[in-house]
Amino acid sequence: MRYTEFTPYDLVLLAQGLGVTVALFLGTSLIGLAVGTLWGIVRYYRVPGLTQIITFVAELLKNSPVLVQLFLVFFGFPAFFHLDLGPVGAAVITLSANTAAFVYVIAVSAIESIGRDQIEAARVFGLSRWQVLRHVIAPQAAAFSIGPLTALLVNQLQVTSLISVIGVMDLSKIGATLNLRTLKPFVVWSVVGLLYYLAAKLVATLGARIERRLRAHTAFRGL
Amino acid sequence: MLNVEQVRKTFGTVTVLDGVNLAVKPGEVVSILGSSGSGKSTLIRCINGLERLDGGRITVDDFDVSKPRELAEARKRSGTVFQLFNLYPHMTALQNITLAPIEVLKRSRAEAEDEGRALLASVGLGDRAEAYPAQLSGGQRQRVGICRALAMRPRYLLLDEVTSALDPEMTSEVLDILAKLASGGTTMLFVTHEIEFARQISDRVVFLEKGVLLVDLPTRDFFAAGGGLAQPRVAQFLSKMRKD
Ligand SMILES: Nc1ncnc2c1ncn2[C@@H]1O[C@H](COP(=O)(O)OP(=O)(O)OP(=O)(O)O)[C@@H](O)[C@H]1O
Numbered sequence: 308m309r310y311t312e313f314t315p316y317d318l319v320l321l322a323q324g325l326g327v328t329v330a331l332f333l334g335t336s337l338i339g340l341a342v343g344t345l346w347g348i349v350r351y352y353r354v355p356g357l358t359q360i361i362t363f364v365a366e367l368l369k370n371s372p373v374l375v376q377l378f379l380v381f382f383g384f385p386a387f388f389h390l391d392l393g394p395v396g397a398a399v400i401t402l403s404a405n406t407a408a409f410v411y412v413i414a415v416s417a418i419e420s421i422g423r424d425q426i427e428a429a430r431v432f433g434l435s436r437w438q439v440l441r442h443v444i445a446p447q448a449a450a451f452s453i454g455p456l457t458a459l460l461v462n463q464l465q466v467t468s469l470i471s472v473i474g475v476m477d478l479s480k481i482g483a484t485l486n487l488r489t490l491k492p493f494v495v496w497s498v499v500g501l502l503y504y505l506a507a508k509l510v511a512t513l514g515a516r517i518e519r520r521l522r523a524h525t526a527f528r529g530l
Numbered sequence: 531m532l533n534v535e536q537v538r539k540t541f542g543t544v545t546v547l548d549g550v551n552l553a554v555k556p557g558e559v560v561s562i563l564g565s566s567g568s569g570k571s572t573l574i575r576c577i578n579g580l581e582r583l584d585g586g587r588i589t590v591d592d593f594d595v596s597k598p599r600e601l602a603e604a605r606k607r608s609g610t611v612f613q614l615f616n617l618y619p620h621m622t623a624l625q626n627i628t629l630a631p632i633e634v635l636k637r638s639r640a641e642a643e644d645e646g647r648a649l650l651a652s653v654g655l656g657d658r659a660e661a662y663p664a665q666l667s668g669g670q671r672q673r674v675g676i677c678r679a680l681a682m683r684p685r686y687l688l689l690d691e692v693t694s695a696l697d698p699e700m701t702s703e704v705l706d707i708l709a710k711l712a713s714g715g716t717t718m719l720f721v722t723h724e725i726e727f728a729r730q731i732s733d734r735v736v737f738l739e740k741g742v743l744l745v746d747l748p749t750r751d752f753f754a755a756g757g758g759l760a761q762p763r764v765a766q767f768l769s770k771m772r773k774d
Pocket residue numbers: 541546564565566567568569570571572573691
């Protein structure tokens with residue numbers, strides 16, 4: 308193999324890698340947020356059986372390395388279920404499930420942070436469990452959890468780099484490719500690192516902005 | 531009619547209510563007295579369906595609170611004011627008041643808000659409709675709590691020590707409002723340690739002791755030497771409360 312200099316086309320490659328990373332991050336974050344929140348709601352309704360299963364699955368996902376989960380899905384699904392997901396499919400499933408598990412934990416503690424007394428008041432005035440969730444719990448739980456959720460998502464963005472090991476052409480994989488070709492690790496990884504940093508910073512800034520907005524009409528703390 | 535029949539409630543091995551009977555007719559003001567731990571709050575919580583009964587029956591206008599289907603109707607007929615206000619902290623005073631009328635009674639927002647503002651004005655909070663609970667004093671919060679209950683146009687108002695978290699000045703703000711409601715014909719079941727106030731506004735006074743309803747008498751008789759005071763426990767309780 309011959310080593311070559313950087314070409315302008317490498318910028319396109321980097322942009323493509325960044326696009327794949329961002330797309331996977333956004334997609335799996337949305338799925339993870341939806342699924343994790345749904346799990347939290349199932350727990351709120353104390354659906355018998357289902358709640359225990361969800362807690363168990365979330366525990367497994369939280370307490371094992373994402374890389375191991377990724378291999379299990381990527382190699383395990385074809386072997387056991389004869390279901391070839393391909394690298395992107397395996398990455399989407401693994402990252403979504405992992406995000407969901409942590410979102411679930413945040414959702415549970417957010418729901419539990421709401422004082423019982425307010426919930427009892429709402430019930431006494433005849434609101435259904437759903438109406439209590441929607442009008443009393445959800446707005447306060449959102450304000451409570453936006454901080455932890457932002458931290459989680461910033462972390463999950465970095466975790467996406469793991470999927471390069473099963474061959475997804477994300478930003479890290481492009482970095483590895485360019486590195487092999489140019490043998491200029493310091494330049495390549497600095498640029499790749501900077502791109503991750505900027506993306507993470509964007510997520511954190513958006514999170515902080517939403518948090519400010521949610522807390523603006525929560526000038527109520529300290530009751 | 532609000533009917534409590536032979537109600538029993540236990541927590542584990544502790545019997546907190548032991549065969550309580552009580553009837554409140556529309557228009558009546560009934561005060562519940564009793565020392566700490568006698569089961570007063572538990573009785574209120576049984577009536578508004580927050581605790582499950584272990585025996586007996588409670589009906590609010592013939593709707594049985596133990597039957598899930600009827601609980602919703604029973605709850606529409608009673609309004610509760612809480613000791614610690616239990617306001618929704620993320621909502622303004624007005625939103626606290628209009629939530630249940632809009633969601634449960636399906637009133638239009640405009641109508642609910644007009645009525646909410648009128649209620650706030652009637653308790654001297656006309657200019658605090660947009661304030662959050664944390665921006666209000668304790669007495670103001672409790673006045674919002676009363677408006678929230680009244681906005682449901684309840685047939686029975688349940689009040690559990692609604693002034694005991696307030697200092698004397700705020701207490702009198704709130705008691706003034708309750709006195710006005712009582713004389714206006716609002717039906718009230720009123721748990722309190724304010725003996726003198728109970729004496730002024732109640733039609734009847736009942737005395738709860740270790741989960742048993744020891745005395746149930748018209749107010750005048752309750753405080754008469756040959757009536758409630760003939761019960762040693764009541765005499766003891768009243769003299770202790772007056773000393774404090
Ligand atoms: N959820 C609960 N679990 C266990 N015991 C309880 C529970 N709620 C109340 N109790 C017990 O029931 C008894 C009656 O309590 P309750 O709150 O009804 O008394 P109270 O008359 O309202 O007293 P106070 O005047 O102090 O408010 C007490 O001994 C209390 O410890």
